[in-house]
Amino acid sequence: MSTAARRLWRSGEPFIWLTGGALALALLLVAGFLCLIVVNGFSFFWPHDVVRLTLTDGNTLTGQLVEREAIPGKAGQHRVKLKVANRDLYGADFQWADEASIARRDYPTDVVVMERTEWGLLIGTIKEVREAGRPVATGPAQGAAELARRLPAAAKARREIRAIEKGEVGALNHAQESIRLAMRRLESRGQAQSPAARRLEAEAAQLQTRYQERAAKLAELRARQTATVVVVADGGKDKELPLLQVLGVEAPNTMSVAAKGLHYVGRVWEFVSDNPRESNTEGGVFPAIFGTVMMVMIMSIMVTPLGVLAAFYLREYARQGTFVSAVRIAVNNLAGVPSIVFGVFGVGFFIYLIGGSIDRLFFSESLPTPTFGTGGILWASLTLALLTVPVVIVATEEGLAAIPRGMREASLALGATKLETTLRVVLPAVMPSVLTGLILAMARAAGEVAPLMITGVVKLAPALPIDGFWPFLHLERKFMHLGFHIYDVGFQSPNVDAARPMVFVTTLLLLLIVVLLNLFAIGTRNRLRRKYAVSAV
Amino acid sequence: MAASVQVAPNLNPQASPAGIMEAPMVEIEHVSLWYGEKLALKDVSMSIPKHRVTAYIGPSGCGKSTLLRCVNRMNDLVDGVRMAGIIRIGGTDIHDPTLDVTELRKRVGMVFQKSNPFPKSVFENVAYGPRILGVRSRADLEGIVERSLTAAALWDEVHDRLNDSALGLSGGQQQRLCIARAIAVEPDVLLMDEPCSALDPIATAKIEELMLELKNSYTIVIVTHNMQQAARVSDYTGFMLLGELVEVGVTRELFTNPRNKRTEDYITGRFG
Numbered sequence: 001m002s003t004a005a006r007r008l009w010r011s012g013e014p015f016i017w018l019t020g021g022a023l024a025l026a027l028l029l030v031a032g033f034l035c036l037i038v039v040n041g042f043s044f045f046w047p048h049d050v051v052r053l054t055l056t057d058g059n060t061l062t063g064q065l066v067e068r069e070a071i072p073g074k075a076g077q078h079r080v081k082l083k084v085a086n087r088d089l090y091g092a093d094f095q096w097a098d099e100a101s102i103a104r105r106d107y108p109t110d111v112v113v114m115e116r117t118e119w120g121l122l123i124g125t126i127k128e129v130r131e132a133g134r135p136v137a138t139g140p141a142q143g144a145a146e147l148a149r150r151l152p153a154a155a156k157a158r159r160e161i162r163a164i165e166k167g168e169v170g171a172l173n174h175a176q177e178s179i180r181l182a183m184r185r186l187e188s189r190g191q192a193q194s195p196a197a198r199r200l201e202a203e204a205a206q207l208q209t210r211y212q213e214r215a216a217k218l219a220e221l222r223a224r225q226t227a228t229v230v231v232v233a234d235g236g237k238d239k240e241l242p243l244l245q246v247l248g249v250e251a252p253n254t255m256s257v258a259a260k261g262l263h264y265v266g267r268v269w270e271f272v273s274d275n276p277r278e279s280n281t282e283g284g285v286f287p288a289i290f291g292t293v294m295m296v297m298i299m300s301i302m303v304t305p306l307g308v309l310a311a312f313y314l315r316e317y318a319r320q321g322t323f324v325s326a327v328r329i330a331v332n333n334l335a336g337v338p339s340i341v342f343g344v345f346g347v348g349f350f351i352y353l354i355g356g357s358i359d360r361l362f363f364s365e366s367l368p369t370p371t372f373g374t375g376g377i378l379w380a381s382l383t384l385a386l387l388t389v390p391v392v393i394v395a396t397e398e399g400l401a402a403i404p405r406g407m408r409e410a411s412l413a414l415g416a417t418k419l420e421t422t423l424r425v426v427l428p429a430v431m432p433s434v435l436t437g438l439i440l441a442m443a444r445a446a447g448e449v450a451p452l453m454i455t456g457v458v459k460l461a462p463a464l465p466i467d468g469f470w471p472f473l474h475l476e477r478k479f480m481h482l483g484f485h486i487y488d489v490g491f492q493s494p495n496v497d498a499a500r501p502m503v504f505v506t507t508l509l510l511l512l513i514v515v516l517l518n519l520f521a522i523g524t525r526n527r528l529r530r531k532y533a534v535s536a537v
Numbered sequence: 538m539a540a541s542v543q544v545a546p547n548l549n550p551q552a553s554p555a556g557i558m559e560a561p562m563v564e565i566e567h568v569s570l571w572y573g574e575k576l577a578l579k580d581v582s583m584s585i586p587k588h589r590v591t592a593y594i595g596p597s598g599c600g601k602s603t604l605l606r607c608v609n610r611m612n613d614l615v616d617g618v619r620m621a622g623i624i625r626i627g628g629t630d631i632h633d634p635t636l637d638v639t640e641l642r643k644r645v646g647m648v649f650q651k652s653n654p655f656p657k658s659v660f661e662n663v664a665y666g667p668r669i670l671g672v673r674s675r676a677d678l679e680g681i682v683e684r685s686l687t688a689a690a691l692w693d694e695v696h697d698r699l700n701d702s703a704l705g706l707s708g709g710q711q712q713r714l715c716i717a718r719a720i721a722v723e724p725d726v727l728l729m730d731e732p733c734s735a736l737d738p739i740a741t742a743k744i745e746e747l748m749l750e751l752k753n754s755y756t757i758v759i760v761t762h763n764m765q766q767a768a769r770v771s772d773y774t775g776f777m778l779l780g781e782l783v784e785v786g787v788t789r790e791l792f793t794n795p796r797n798k799r800t801e802d803y804i805t806g807r808f809g
Contacts, residue, residue: 416665
C-alpha cells in the first residue's frame, strides 16, 4: 500500500463516504418509492382532457391518455394507451393506438365524461335528454344545460332511496332477525305454542306489512324518476342512461384549471368518505379506512396492558437469571415469526376455540350460523395484538431498565410499598417508552394483511362494526381493511387496468393513516416526556 | 458561613470522650452484615443520640453506607444480604416481625448520594410521602409542602414554580428538594448518604447550614468522604475501616485527639 493510500485510509475519509453512501442509497430508495406512489396516486383524481384520435384508417378513438410506451421490437416507435371507457358498449375500457397510425389529434369541446353507478365511465356526446321517453332538450349544449338543471333532483332522489334501503329497510331486517332468533330460542325450549311465541308471530306479521309498505314506497320513488340522457359514443352507438344512475357529468376539455382543481378536491373527498362501488374499483374506501383505524385502536387497547404487565413482571419482579434471559430471547424471537403463522393461530385459537365456545354458550339459537365463531374485527385485532406484543414488551423493558435505581429507592425510603412505587413512580416514568413500543406496534399492525385475510377481513363488508343498532359496537362483524383492499383491487379485481390507480391511492391513504396514528402517539409521548422530563428510550 | 464553622459549637456536656452518654435515638448492637460470603460489617455497636448530627467517616468500601442502609433496612432490597445483631430506633427493634418495614421507613427518612427527585413536579415530589401516608386534602398537602420546602430552605427559590418539573432544578436545589421530600413525612431520623458529594462548594455550604438547622427537630446521621464536612457539621463522629467501627466520639475530640492509631493515620492523611 502506498503512503498516500495509507494516509487516506487512516484519515477515515473512505469510511465516512461509505457510511454516507449507504444512507443516501436508503433515502433514495424510500424517496423513489414515495414519488411513485404520490405521482400515480395524486393524478388519479385529476379530470384529464379527452382526446379524439383520428387514425389513418379513418376510425376514431375518444378517451383519456393514460400511458405512452415504446413498442417492443420496433425501435423508435411508440404507442399510446387510451382510456376509452364505455365498457358496456364495446367491452374494453382501454385501447392501444400506435403513434404512427394516428392521423390527427383534437380535443372536442362537446365530449362529456359521465360517472355512473354501473359500468364505469361513459365518454361521448350528449344527444338529448328525455323525460318519460319524450325529448326535452336536444344537442350537446342544451342537453348539458338541462342535465345540470335536473341532476341535483336526481341525486336527491338517489340519496332518498338509499336512505330508505339502508336505514328503514335495514332496521326492519334487523328487527325481523331478532324475532327469528327469539322464536328459535322459544322453539329450542319447546315453547313454540306459548303466548310469547304468538306475540312474536304477530310482531313479525306487522313487520312484514311495514316492509311491504317501504318496498312500495321505493318502487314508487324509482318510478317517478323517468328522466334519461342519451349519449352518442364513439363508433355511433347510443346509450340511454337513467338520470338516477348519473353521479356526475364533466366536460374536461372546456374546464378551467380552477374548475378542475375544485373537481379534484370533490373527488378526493368522495374517495375517503364514500362506499366502494362496482366490486371496489370505483367509489370510495371509507369502510376500509374505518375498519383499519378501528382495528388498530382495538389492537392498541389489547396490546398495551398485556405488553406492559408482562414487561413489568420480567424486569421488576422475576428473579433475573438464565430462565428469565431465555424468556426474554424467546419474546424477542416471537417478533420474527411470520405473521401468517399468527393468523393460523388466531383462526385455531380465537375463532374456533374461543369464538366457537361463545357461540355455543350465548348464541346457540343462531347456530349453525356462527356469530363469534367466524372471522371478525375482534379476533383480527387480538391476533395482531399477539403479533405485536413482543414489540411492546421489549420497548417497555428497555424503558424500565433505564429508570435509575435511585428513583425506586427514594420512593421505598419514604415508606412506599413496592406496589406503590411501581404504580406511582415507575409506571409514569416508563410511559414514554411504552408509547414508543405502541408506535412501532401500530405501524406494524396497520400494514399487516396476511393474518387478517384469515381472521376477519372481507372484500366488501355489508355493515360497519359500529352502527345504530344495539349494542352499537359489533365486534363479531367482518370488516374491510386498506391493506387487503390494495391486494383485492390490484390483483383480484375483474378490471385490473381500470383499478390500478386505486392501488396507488389506497397505498397512499394507508401510509397517511399510519403517519397520522404515529403522529398522535408521538405527540402524546412528547407531552409525557416534557411532563416527566426523563430521557428514557 | 458554614465554612467558618470549624467544629459544631453546642456539644452536650454529658458526652464523654469514651463514648456517647446522651439519650440514644438509634441503638446499634453487635451488627454484622454479609453480602453473600463477604463480611461487610464486623460487630458494630454504637448509639446515635437524639437531635444531634452523627457523622461516619472512613475510606471507600469501609461499610459506612452499608451501616446507614441497615438503619432503614434498605439492604433488604439487595439479594443475598444477611445481617446479625440488633438495631433499635426509639427502643423498637427494627427487625420486629410485627413491624412493617414501610412503617420503619416512614420514621427513618433518607437522602441519597445522587439527588433523585421523581420525574414529577416540585409539589408532587414533596407531597409524595404524605400522599403515601394517606393525606388527601389539597389544603393539607399544600401546608405540608410549604412547611417542608421552607424547612429545607428551598421555598423562596421554588414557590413560584411548584408545578414545574423537579428535574429542571439545579443540582443543589434538587438535593434540598430530596431533603424536603424526606422531612415531609416528619421522620424521627434522617439518614444522609454523602449528600454533598455531587455538589459544588456553594450548594454544599447551603446543605451543611441546613443540617445544623434541622438537627433541632431531627436526629441526623450522615456518611461523608469529606472530613472537613464531618468536622463542620457533626456533634459525634465514628471512624470506620474495613467494616469495623474503629473509634467513635465527640467530633472535636476525635479530630484533635484520636485515641486509636488508625484513626490518627486516616485523619492526618497517612492512608485512605
